[in-house]
Amino acid sequence: FLKGKTALITGSTSGIGGGYAKALAAEGATVMINGFGDKSEIDTLCQELESLSGVKAAYSNADMTKPEEIRQMCADCAEQLGVVDILINNAGIQHVAPVDEFPEDKWDAIMDIICNSAFHTTKAVLPGMKEKGWGRIINTGSMHSTVASPYKSAYNAAKHAILGFSKTVALEVAAQGITVNTISPGYTWTPLIEGQIPNTMKVRGLSREQVINDVLLAPQPTKEFVQIEQIAALAVFLCQENSRSITGANMNIDGGWTAQ
Ligand code: NAD
Secondary structure, rough: OOOOEEEEEEEEEHHHHHHHHHHHHHHHOOOEEOOOOOHHHHHHHHHHHHHHHHHOOEEEOOOOOOOOHHHHHHHHHHHHHOOOOOOEEOOOOOOOOOOHHOOOHHHHHHHHHHHHHHHHHHHHHHHHHEEOOEEEEEEEOOOHHOOOOOOOHHHHHHHHHHHHHHHHHHHHHHHHHHEEEEEEEOOOOOHHHHHHHHHHHHHHOOOOOOOOOHHHHOOOOOOOOEOOOHHHHHHHHHHOOOOOOOOOOOOEEEHHHHHO
């Protein structure tokens, strides 16, 4: 049902973003992916997207800490694939450390990649959506958009901020056929989670198994990781016509985490 629609997804060379890309392509959307990674793996993903959608896919290596590159990515997407109909702001990184030891450069990078980049992409694509009178903007939040865990001050601040930003843009464009929502996953097994295990072991003095079972899954009532495909299916749902009254919403998909 997304034939003829163009989707731009930041941070989609891996993990949840890759899942969004495949699910939207499977519905026929032409997709531009973004992020870092191995060139041959990125080429393979683009080919997979093209065979799923039957139309062209593209890749941008824009760095989400660099506003100029973000604006160029949005322009390239419109030029190569068409005016952006669906924008998913998904790029993210994590750093785990007590606030009084938190490195300044990590703080800035997390704020830029998770929060500030969404401002730049949204600002760049909204005029095209307004002209068409249709658009879907989805921001990847987190359970840490509404609740906190220690040692993640930058991430939790950025994820709270992106939820506030989503709600604001939703109100600004509500009457123009454009919806803006936040999808807030609980712990999902991706390279981002894998990467924070060593630091968490260090700051909490725990083994790998203890971090997985006693830190990550302990507060997730289902006791299992959310699956990438489940999150992608929610994004597809938000792109449907019947979802047009869902805007400014925070969709928790967190195994009950934030119900506690
Ligand atoms: P991931 O590490 O698998 O993917 C992150 C993506 O962002 C990659 O494509 C990476 O190349 C890209 N990226 C990183 N820095 C970038 C930069 N400077 N410029 C452009 N792209 C950049 O992680 P993931 O778990 O799939 O995370 C995706 C999103 O989901 C993030 O916003 C994350 O905060 C959020 N999230 C993840 C979980 C989880 O448990 N995995 C839970 C809640 C929210």
